[in-house]
Amino acid sequence: MKKLMLAVVSIFLVATMAACSSTASGESEEKLVINVAYGNQPGEPIDKLAKKWKELVDERSNGEIELRLFPSSQLGSEKDVLEQATMGSNVITMVGYDFLMDYVPDAGIMNAPYLVENFDELLYLTTTDWFDEIKRDLNEKEISIVSTNTVYGERHLLSNEKVSIPEDLKGKKIRVPNNPMSITTFEALGAAATPTPLGDLYTSLQQGLIDGAENPLPVLEGVKAHEVSKHLSLTGHQKFIVAWISGTNFSDSLPADVVQMLKETGDEAGEYARGVLEEEDKRVLAEFKKQGVEVHEVDIEPFKEKVKDVYDKFPSWTPGLYERIVELLENRPS
Secondary structure, three states: OHHHHHHHOOOOOEEEEOOOOOOOOOEEEEEEEEEEEEOOOOOOOHHHHHHHHHHHHHHHHHOOEEEEEEEEOOOOOOHHHHHHHOOOOOOEEEEEOOOHHHHHHHHHHHOOOOOOOOOHHHHHOOEEEOHHHHHHHHOOOOEEEEEEEEEEEEEEEEEOOOOOOHHHOOEEEEEEEOOOHHHHHHHHHHOEEEEHHHHHHHHHHOOOOOOEEEOOHHHHOOOOHOOOEEEEEEEEEEEEEEEEEHHHHHHHHHHHHHHHHHHHHHHHHHHHHHHHHHHHHHHHHHHHHOOEEEEEEOHHHHHHHHHHHHHHHOOOOOHHHHHHHHHHHHHHHH
């Protein structure tokens, strides 16, 4: 049903008649409508980013281009919408680089556990020659990156029982996104990684199908996970950035200046949302405590040690990939 819905809202131009007789000839104006899909709930930082992006596009295009927003996985799961994009549907969608592993394996290292110290390092990687290679490889798989300047957040663990060390996760069913990097990371930590759509997270916790979940704090609040699980462990296991992508067929159908404008406005909206995220993290942490969630500071070194082997679990990665990333980061301009 969700795929059918996305197909129904496929590529289209909406012709709108001039609102009044001020257009003497009475001719119609064409508006380009582009669908933007994401799994996050209204009010979360990603939703605020999307609304800012919509506003900027409207301003820069003088109202000739409209971003039509579909939050809360209305058009399907992250994986479903990504698949639809590759088939040429009119949609820009937010994806983690771990989901792009199915198309270009090397992309997944962007979301590897404990890879970087801060978000600036990750964002720098998107400006390198290495990342240009990733984009070219994605284009060959019918995926075009529209914007890269989106910080999703630092991922932490919310669970039914206290987790202080990796051994506390042994056998625990932890909800993760349905991609190889997330699954492999939590298996390395000893958990039973349980892929579940974000929209099903709350009911899965409520029904006891999972014992916990991981995500940035505003996302956990957005799906109301804290109403069920009352232990937050600040593992910070991933500094997480995402890309906004479209299908190559769709992006190639747009004028070059429109594609450039979408990139520029998307990056601007990402910068705006980063400030929002920093404030939201503080607010949500305080709200969790107020709602009875026990917040646990953890020593992340044992967690780092446990996930070291993750980097050896992907034989499809280009040999020397990790070393190349480390070298890029070491030589990053100050």
